[in-house]
């Protein structure tokens with residue numbers, strides 16, 4: 097990659113020697129972020145699976161690899177625990193005897209109260225529980241990208257025992273990885289993700305079960321159904337572990353969800369009530385923030401409506417290329433909701449103005465976006 101990464105400038109690496117324990121989708125993405133943004137002088141990958149380590153090294157995700165915990169860990173001033181939920185506590189127990197007392201330790205697990213208590217019990221002093229709210233249904237190091245973490249909310253859940261200096265250092269790390277730290281207690285985090293992450297996962301399972309084994313239903317399951325059930329494609333074991341770990345908070349969210357469904361069912365006989373619910377749903381969904389992720393800083397955006405015809409994206413890029421307007425970033429926006437649109441990241445306000453003129457003249461509808 098040749099482009100300079102976004103985020104605050106880093107005069108010197110924040111860390112001398114980082115260890116990523118569990119070099120999968122998230123661990124690999126953190127490793128790539130550390131390397132590409134020059135945040136650590138050296139990044140070592142540790143994983144239970146030797147093949148993963150070979151892949152991580154071949155892909156340039158880490159500088160070197162280790163297949164067993166050991167004395168090498170004492171030299172690490174940053175340790176990121178990024179194994180699946182169920183392996184996090186055993187992993188911490190394996191590594192704890194070798195950690196330097198001054199090492200900053202954090203994790204990326206999807207549920208926080210258990211691991212926070214576990215590390216406290218192990219006496220790991222500088223531990224800051226964390227959870228990047230970014231991911232994908234495709235796991236593994238081959239899908240890791242530094243850009244995955246860009247602009248993501250990254251929740252940090254210190255306990256009463258977390259040293260403030262450790263919290264502040266992890267906050268700095270998260271910011272330098274291009275993400276946005278948000279601090280809250282572990283229990284509060286677990287309650288919130290039960291609603292926004294774990295309940296949608298169970299709901300997507302319930303929906304997919306409704307169409308299973310009926311070819312006519314799968315045939316008719318169109319875009320909306322696919323959108324709504326995407327997370328059901330996540331790794332089954334990983335997802336199962338995540339929801340089981342958070343089952344207390346999830347039961348609460350499920351009870352509230354059932355009440356919502358019952359209310360909507362009752363509203364089927366009250367069309368005005370149902371309309372109000374539909375309008376409220378649209379307002380809420382439309383106002384959800386769009387997280388911009390790209391390899392380059394999205395600075396000056398232009399949204400172009402693209403008709404559903406062959407080679408329309410080609411026509412846009414050709415018209416701009418011919419006029420010397422450099423497209424730094426391109427993203428296909430929600431096709432079904434906006435009738436087909438792409439977002440172009442351009443270099444300057446002047447480029448946005450020129451591109452608008454060129455594309456308008458070519459018959460495209462455009463809209464600048466800040």
Ligand SMILES: NC(=O)C1=CN([C@@H]2O[C@H](COP(=O)(O)OP(=O)(O)OC[C@H]3O[C@@H](n4cnc5c(N)ncnc54)[C@H](O)[C@@H]3O)[C@@H](O)[C@H]2O)C=CC1
Pocket residue numbers: 117118119120121122123142143144145148178179180181183184186187204205206207227228229230231232233235236237334338
């Ligand atoms: N997948 C996602 O979208 C997100 C996942 N998370 C959390 O991040 C963590 C990792 O998830 P992914 O990167 O998606 O998983 P992944 O499956 O892509 O990677 C996990 C890696 O950990 C390794 N591993 C398993 N047991 C281990 C052990 N005992 N010691 C060392 N390495 C071990 C595996 O070999 C694998 O390479 C999980 O705790 C998950 O809850 C957090 C945010 C998003």
Ligand SMILES: O=C(O)C(=O)Cc1ccc(O)cc1
Pocket residue numbers: 205206228229230231232233293327
């Ligand atoms: O695929 C997606 O969009 C996700 O939301 C994935 C995800 C899975 C687990 C997390 O703890 C956080 C995010």
